[in-house]
Amino acid sequence: MKIEKLFPLGGPVPEEDIVDRENFLNSLTTRLLGGQSITLAGPRRIGKTSLALEVLRRLKKEGCYTAFVDLFRISDRRGFALSLIDACLENRTGITKTASELIKNIKNIAGSASLALKLRDLEIDFRLLERDRDEDRLLDYALDLPDVLAGKEKKQMVVVFDEFQEASRIAGREIYKKMRAHFQMHQNVSYLFLGSKEDLMKNIFATSKQAFYRFALTLPIPPIPEDAWTEYIAGKFDSAGFGIDEDSIREIVKLTGGHPQDTMIVCSEVYHSLLETFEKKLSLETVRIGYERALHALSPLFDRIIDEINENPHSARVLKRIARRERVYSRKERPNNIKRAIDFLMAKGIIEKSGRGVYKFTEPMLQEYILRQLS
Ligand SMILES: Nc1ncnc2c1ncn2[C@@H]1O[C@H](COP(=O)(O)OP(=O)(O)O)[C@@H](O)[C@H]1O
Ligand SMILES: [Mg+2]
Incomplete structure (x- = not known):
């Protein structure tokens, strides 16, 4: 059997794989x-x-x-x-x-x-x-x-x-x-x-x-909506002859936040673990395995991003707080320093505003990676 590349990774995606x-x-x-x-x-x-x-x-x-x-x-x-x-x-x-x-x-x-x-x-x-x-x-x-x-x-x-x-x-x-x-x-x-x-x-x-x-x-570049992702992912696994499981597909998109490349990497790793285990149907278990492998594959890249942030100690501290979902401002630090740290992280595209004084990661997998390093 020829194992095709089911999900495009790395370079620009061909027309038929552009989701939404x-x-x-x-x-x-x-x-x-x-x-x-x-x-x-x-x-x-x-x-x-x-x-x-x-x-x-x-x-x-x-x-x-x-x-x-x-x-x-x-x-x-x-x-x-x-x-x-x-x-x-x-x-x-x-x-x-x-x-x-x-x-x-x-x-x-x-x-x-x-x-x-x-x-x-x-x-x-x-x-x-x-x-x-x-x-x-x-x-x-x-x-x-x-x-x-x-x-x-x-x-x-x-x-x-x-x-x-x-x-x-x-x-x-x-x-x-x-x-x-x-x-x-x-x-x-x-x-x-x-x-x-x-x-x-x-x-x-x-x-x-x-x-x-x-x-x-x-x-602004609009995010890819969850429904567009689930439809695309279901279609892809189906076309490769695998049974679809709605919950598993939702779980993939939940874990990646719909980030374009992260979602593709997780899908690709899920696909490969299905092939390796000869399973015929998507399951939460294979999604978990695929996610772990994808996180591993992304680690060199995430390490580079983290190194860059660590050059700026205020930003590193603020980012950890956002990862833990804590308040970004702290009494021990000058508000100005924190403001600058937030601007820096936003300019780098690492975080985005999700409410008044509330920020979230643009890439939930990076958040998870940082949380694991902290624990
Ligand atoms: N619209 C999309 N639908 C599905 N996957 C996408 C889409 N855009 C990007 N990707 C994924 O992200 C990866 C990087 O895309 P690319 O266009 O090179 O991003 P950028 O130019 O912003 O760095 C692609 O290889 C693909 O895996
Ligand atoms: Mg580019």
Whole structure:
């Protein structure tokens, strides 16, 4: 028997595994088509990249040009410029690395002829693409290419920058001003900015001192409702030939709080323990086993998050209290320090407000992990 990967883990999820979010996807697609630029900020592993890629698939079907640039993978200005150029030109040439093809062919005029012909109207200075040329000119060219391309084709274009907060690491803080200066002139392009460092993203988009102030609308990413999860999970186990048990499925979603990646990991571990024990039906017992395995699988990641929080002693103390469901304010500490700790934890996406003065973990499995360390 071939054991298939029943639940998508790790990377962006394929269309058929995107749970719920239909309304949100619709709204994103329509706004971007209408020329509205958008920012989505939220912690890692909640499905930002998956959303963006699905939006691009839908926009493509509408005849839109699209480009996706992941800033996390880029190390310098030239790399940034070339990635954007490649992502833009792929719409025209159908190949992913047009720029390197062009560079390879600079000396081989015959080889480049057909490619160059396809790009003739875009006024690319091929020599600029080579290493050690004027990087600023290359970047300026790249930053305007989406609008030039879309204008020539009389198309709407949507450009996604994933992990946008990395731009300053790649090209220094002044890159935001530069980008804004280019993008605000663009008539045919809307931008979708994704970021996993909420505090940095806020800084880029929300404060008037920063260059992107009011350039894009910031939308909150809605949670995936419990019913959408249970329906999806039941369908998946059923499709793999397992008997469904409503209580067990509810238990999975209760344990994970519906957190996108955590829920997928638990489901996947439950699935594997079913296979290993030759059981044919979901049960609370297999859910318990799957949950423990998932917690174990997540521990390196959780340890990293905890290390980061421990660098800030107030935050570490406050987080422990939230984990134990105790009051966050204590007489022994200055309210200001606690307030700052809460802001820090919220900015990191670790906790969210659930009432007046009440906070909860965005990821119940992290809460459980911390509680176990405390006991
Ligand atoms: N809408 C969704 N439905 C189901 N699972 C999801 C969804 N979005 C994300 N996931 C799960 O979360 C993981 C991380 O998704 P990803 O889009 O890479 O998140 P991000 O970009 O926010 O880090 C996916 O591999 C998948 O397991
Ligand atoms: Mg991502």
